[in-house]
Amino acid sequence: MTTARQQAETLFHTGNQQMEAGDDAGAERSFLLALAQDPGLAEAHANLAYLHERAGDAAAAEARYRRALALSPDCLQIALNLGSLLLDGKRFAEAEAIGRQALQIAPGEPAAWSNLGVLLACMKREDEAEQCYRIALALDDGYDKARFNLSYILLRQGRFDEGWRCLEARNWYEYLNRHFTFPRWRGEALTGKSLVITIEAGHGDMIQLCRYAAVLKSRGASRIAIICHPGLTTLFRSLQDVDAVFSITGELPSNGWDYWSPPLSLPRHCRTDLDSIPARIPYLAADxxxxxxxxxxxxxxxxxxxxxxxxxxxxxxxxxxxxxxxxxxxxxxxxxxxxxxxxxxxxxxxxxxxxxxxxxxxxxxxxxxxxxxxxxxxxxxxxxxxxxxxxxxxxxxxxxxxxxxxxxxxxxxxxxxxxxxxxxxxxxxxxxxxxxxxxxxxxxxxxxxxxxxx
Missing domain, CATH: 3.40.50.2000 (Glycogen Phosphorylase B;)
Known part of the structure; x- marks a missing residue:
């Protein structure tokens, strides 16, 4: 005979599959049915909380997370999720209390230290935040979330050398790495070489960093191209040191160039510090x-x-x-x-x-x-x-x-x-x-x- 607990776990797994398939309504029904069989199933409360949070119902999400944490006080992920929810609501003292609880649950887990660092950075307690990030990295040097979070503090403080290096922990351009048959530029000599500056982040980021086309030409690059948002293509053709402009929605070159680089990596490889920010203004022009x-x-x-x-x-x-x-x-x-x-x-x-x-x-x-x-x-x-x-x-x-x-x-x-x-x-x-x-x-x-x- 199937027990209530077994039925609850079966419904819970069904809900997980529905959630992964994007059927949030079906997943919610399955989790609720699971809880009807076993009200103490902490994982079902936690997943319902996640669904409520995704739907924008912060109050319902908080209630479910707190219930889940009460049922499973040693579950790190529930504590981390609740802390993030409270931070989103700017309930800093409560979020810090949960963050400290997460450290008690798993003092050797880098995610707990990194999440607390994010909270402290938001509270402008940047020295403490930096310490948290460095502890996370000491626990796991490959925990890139902590290194990326640390980059924002360092860059905001003008500590560009380490800040640019830590910013390399991001990895939201992997699809371009698969597309190109030529290598990513990592500071090699550019004399006689060609380079494609790729799209990254928003329009403002691209406008700020397209200035590096001139820097790359001054380092000897023979040709520079930029891949950008469709709304920037005409404007970027006014860049004197750019030889080709491609819209991300159009056909992109996969070969025929020597290197490619995300724009946010250019300051590092061009060794930009506070005193050497390229500021040849204007570098864009209107028709x-x-x-x-x-x-x-x-x-x-x-x-x-x-x-x-x-x-x-x-x-x-x-x-x-x-x-x-x-x-x-x-x-x-x-x-x-x-x-x-x-x-x-x-x-x-x-x-x-x-x-x-x-x-x-x-x-x-x-x-x-x-x-x-x-x-x-x-x-x-x-x-x-x-x-x-x-x-x-x-x-x-x-x-x-x-x-x-x-x-x-x-x-x-x-x-x-x-x-x-x-x-x-x-x-x-x-x-x-x-x-x-x-x-x-x-x-x-x-x-x-x-x-x-x-």
Missing amino acids: PAGIEVWSRRLSTTARRVGLVWKGSPGFENDADRSLPSVALLAPLASVPGIQFVSLQKGRGEDEIAGAPLPLLPLGGELQDFAETAAVVSALDLVISVDTAVAHLAGALGKPCWLLLPDYRTDWRWLTERTDTPWYPTLRLFRQPAGGGWEPVMARVGQALREWVAG
Whole structure:
């Protein structure tokens, strides 16, 4: 006779198979049926928690994780999952308590140390976070998650030598390694050689790092190609040191070149430190005819200021880097003599009608970054959250005021500085400790008055 426990385990395994097949609804039913047979099956509670978390129901996920951990207090993975959930909700003290519990469960497990390091880094306790990552690596030098996490602290602090080396722990470009028949570049001599800079990460990353084409040419490379997002192909053809541009959605070369490299590896192999960041600005250019076309849409008497208040919702820290509402732009409205131009495209465009200041809505008309570059080139200033448009303005040599969150500020903006060696024309406006956009926008409003008056 089959026991209730055996029936529960059979249903649990069925649920796992359904979850792996993407049938979350079927998996949830199986896990619930398993628990009806055996309410103490911790693994079923944990997997239900994971499904709730994936569906965006954090409260239900937390309840299930806590029940699972109570039933199986020595299960490291449940503790790690619960800690990550609490961190996502910025419940730092509770997350730290669970993180310490995870270390008690498995003090020799590198994942426990690395996860605690992530939490401490988010809390700006970077010395403690670094120690956690190094303990994880001492336990297992091949635990690349810890090395990758460590890279962000090092780069944010300007410790580029070790930071670039640790950043090599990422491995999200393996498909390109399989595609190319020529080797990856790891710093070999480039005289007379050709190299393909591949696509990596987002549009902003590509705009920031395409500058290395000129560095590679200065090291003797005979030909340089770039593989990029479709929206960047026309713009990148303005790069003087690039011989070919390929869209990632088109046909890509698999042979005929000597080397390939992900762009985020170029600073390491070009030995970039804080004092040697290539900053020959501008290194991108808009089409003069396009600038003329868009200029006709703009004021000829007022200062022209472009605005971007939201980034892509898919970015991991978007809830913090984007303004939650266009209403936060209100302190800019009282500054006279300015035509405000919305460069917002897609998400955020629906807020324009309710904006607290008049906006010329051009963002929705822009078909690619070449057109965006033409508009930006016709402006006097860009004010933007941390998105690709800010990188574009910097690469074009256009003055740009960058609005930065206090929580998980991107590594490339370093710490505390109001300027950036990556883009000399950028001015950084940071949230105060603990966050909040109101103080930032009040400072931006005052700076804008001084800018107009000056």
